[in-house]
Amino acid sequence: QVQLVESGGGVVQPGRSLRLSCAASEFTLSNYAIHWVRQAPGKGLEWVAVISYDGSNKYFADSVKGRFTVSRDNSKNRVYLQLNSLRAEDTALYYCARDPSLTGDYYMDVWGKGTTVTVSS
Amino acid sequence: DIQMTQSPSTLSASVGDRVTITCRASQSISSWLAWYQQKPGKAPKLLIYKASNLESGVPSRFSGSGSGTEFTLTISSLQPDDFATYYCQRYNSYSAFGQGTKLEIK
Numbered sequence: 001q002v003q004l005v006e007s008g009g010g011v012v013q014p015g016r017s018l019r020l021s022c023a024a025s026e027f028t029l030s031n032y033a034i035h036w037v038r039q040a041p042g043k044g045l046e047w048v049a050v051i052s053y054d055g056s057n058k059y060f061a062d063s064v065k066g067r068f069t070v071s072r073d074n075s076k077n078r079v080y081l082q083l084n085s086l087r088a089e090d091t092a093l094y095y096c097a098r099d100p101s102l103t104g105d106y107y108m109d110v111w112g113k114g115t116t117v118t119v120s121s
Numbered sequence: 122d123i124q125m126t127q128s129p130s131t132l133s134a135s136v137g138d139r140v141t142i143t144c145r146a147s148q149s150i151s152s153w154l155a156w157y158q159q160k161p162g163k164a165p166k167l168l169i170y171k172a173s174n175l176e177s178g179v180p181s182r183f184s185g186s187g188s189g190t191e192f193t194l195t196i197s198s199l200q201p202d203d204f205a206t207y208y209c210q211r212y213n214s215y216s217a218f219g220q221g222t223k224l225e226i227k
Contacts, residue, residue: 111166
């Protein structure tokens with residue numbers, strides 16, 4: 001079954017870092033761009049970042065630009081979201097989602113179940 | 122940035138009703154719009170892409186229309202499984218979601 005599985009979430013203090021991982025199964029990750037989308041408790045969806053199929057292009061929402069980075073290891077079928085300088089407002093459920101294009105400027109056709117990040121002292 | 126605004130924020134309807142949700146873009150996005158359904162505790166599910174294309178496996182009671190700045194998602198005859206929150210998403214130049222429309226049982 002085609003699926004994405006996120007991991008790496010947890011409780012972290014403000015200012016600290018965390019790395020999230022997104023693993024793909026039953027499809028070849030290197031053929032797709034991958035987005036990260038987050039959802040704060042009780043709130044709507046917020047697009048966070050996208051990485052192209054080969055990692056050559058990356059784009060970020062203004063709210064995380066300069067603090068978050070995204071990378072991928074296609075040999076391991078994984079994409080990573082590095083969260084630095086975390087703030088309370090970064091507390092959310094983080095989803096990775098597949099984009100059927102190579103470049104990452106399309107919609108999202110497969111979603112993981114998400115991993116929770118809580119930023120609290 | 123191009124902003125996406127959905128209306129209404131909440132919609133109360135009954136099984137069998139025809140309902141329409143609107144999504145407006147602050148400037149033209151051609152047909153680069155998708156619709157998603159999200160149920161509590163679940164990941165979003167793609168319903169419609171490129172404004173009017175039905176994703177495989179999605180019931181035909183769902184339809185999308187529009188282009189430019191105004192788009193609609195229509196459910197022709199509400200089923201019990203359709204009560205959820207719906208989001209529009211613009212794409213093709215970065216990405217952004219509308220704030221969501223919660224479809225409730227009347």
